Amino acid sequence: MKPTSTPRSVDGEPTLFPTGVHDIRTRADLFLQDHDLQGAVREATTLKDQARRDALGEAFGNDVDKLRSIASEIKRHTIDHLDHYLDQWISNAQAAGTQVHLAIDAEEANRIVVEIAREKNAKLCVKSKSMVTEETHLVPQLQAAGVETVETDLGEFIIQIDDDAPSHIVMPMIHKDRKSVARAFERELGARYTEEPEELTRIAREHLREKYRQADLGISGGNFLVSESGSVVICTNEGNGRFCTSAPKTHIAVVGIEKVVPGFDDLSLLLHLLARSATGQPLTCYTQILTGPRRDGELDGPTEMHVVLVDAGRTRILADPEFRESLSCIRCGACLNACPVYRKATGHAYGSVYSGPIGAVITPLLQGLDKNPTLPEASSLCGACHEACPVAIDLPRMLVALRGRTRKRRGTLGERFGLTLLRWSFSSVFMYRISTGLQAFFMRCISGESDRLRSAPGPFSGWTRERDLVIPDRRSFRQRWRERGGSTR
């Protein structure tokens, strides 16, 4: 297998790590033309969105919103006392024999992992899915240090051998079809060409089993850190995460500092919401609670367990009361599935490991708004993400706040004049009637005989470029209401 270094590029820039100022609009334009992609993403996200509603409703009925607010309260409280809970977690983890390392930024996190790999003289590393290692770009660093590193989550494995990049937090290869998998397996693994998902999965399984047996290092992420016990909790479906944390002699978990929760009571509540929100399952097939390396007397398991706690911009978000809430995210992907913009623009348009509404919020916060000035625009502010979020994060509020920060300039004379008119027209019932009447009159003048306005003049042309405007009836709503015998005040 050829070592993967930079993921495929989309528009001449790397998919997840554009080097310059990233504009989501140009990329989204590209993906809007791709009909197969549009169909696949629409179908997968719609199904998962429905599965979430069904699973939550079935389990909790009318209590769903109450549970969401409890979950949100748990995360908020923990983040507000992050110093306490993280400190307690470290002490308990160390008491259980875990070696804890602290990384201020991505480079430091990678350096620590590479250093451990060197000390252990690791040759082959099996890795399970982890967003934070995508964020720090860990794999190329390990490869460069001579450690063959294999992604073992089926989707991530396919993405790795096909030199691609994940485009969804939970369904990394939502943008790929079976044909591309078949071609990649034929090319990179020398497998017989087949498009059967079952067969393709079996090929990957056999290939990766060999890796588990030989690997001397396993790397994982972590979904939660339980402060009261010093445990790392990992939620997976395929079983590859269990292999990565059980088969090799050394296990390293790389985890963001915001993942901590106070205790097991809190954990169980969040677990109830996580898988249901992500995939509609009551729990992921495997929920592992890892507390230190193999104990005396235990028959197997790694002899060393390391945890690298990663800051990488999180304290910056913590310091900003307006956006602190975004650290409550449990990475379930529900907001992506619910988002009409994500469904059309698709994951790679965001140019970031984190896409969708949560990506549009945290990418500018983690990497700088100046590098991602248009990401907060990638939302219709319909509120679907807020409604879907199991920890009730108010994403639309933060998107608006971020937009506020990019809009520091005064409007042009024309814009200000327009807004003044708008203010007048809303200032009283009388003004409102006059202005809507005038508006309808002008629209009829421009559109002629047609009942639709297909191209508006001057500054309004932008609006009609992609859609038509229906011409209002000659009679106002109030008039028609009265004609039908409705009462008015």
Place this chain on the structure above:
Amino acid sequence: MKGTARDVFFERIRDALNRSQQPTREPLVVDHDLIRRGKNSVPEDPSARSSLFKERAIAVGMEVSCCKKNTLNKSMVDRLIRAGISSVLLPDDPLLENDSTQLLQDAGIATHDNGIDIDQLYTEVDCGITVAIVAVASTGSVVVASSDRERRLASLVPPNHLVLLPESRIVPDLIDLSRSSAGQTAPLGGSGALPSCLTIVTGPSKTADIEGVLITGVHGPGRVDILLLEGC
């Protein structure tokens, strides 16, 4: 400890939280128990609880069959033969009687114990047998733990997993995993008591990565059978 020193790291966090020194921490007060009320509530009655467990375990794709403690060996052999299994890895657990090995071998099933060579585990064992330390009715999950009795890999490497579950170990909800009840200590108690690895198993290994097509048995076992020991 590699990387940044603990005090430097925490100073950054405290700065961000706008705190000068140790926090004055208000306790977290939320109604965790909401999870056990309403639709998610589980009947207190043990037999209703185990039927709910069965229903949910089946719903996530596991097979459940029941037997009495004194017919355990026979039921186990039946189950294995019906699933076409010809070799097993046995745990070193008091639940299994001394003659279990003999009975399995008499039925033509090869047995391995924990001393098994790791390569053999990958190539020769059809089914890993383990004993659940606890099970969760509301999610239909069984919990297996690393110990001196069974390997972590026993419930992971072979394509089939047979879990033995004494009925009395079923708790109503996930939240009960961290609460001790009458005479039993909680599986998720204080840190000293925790094994290095607890796995809550809720269904066979699965993936839907390729075009959303659901496939079981991707890395872990594609088939999970639970043998529920009634009245035990």
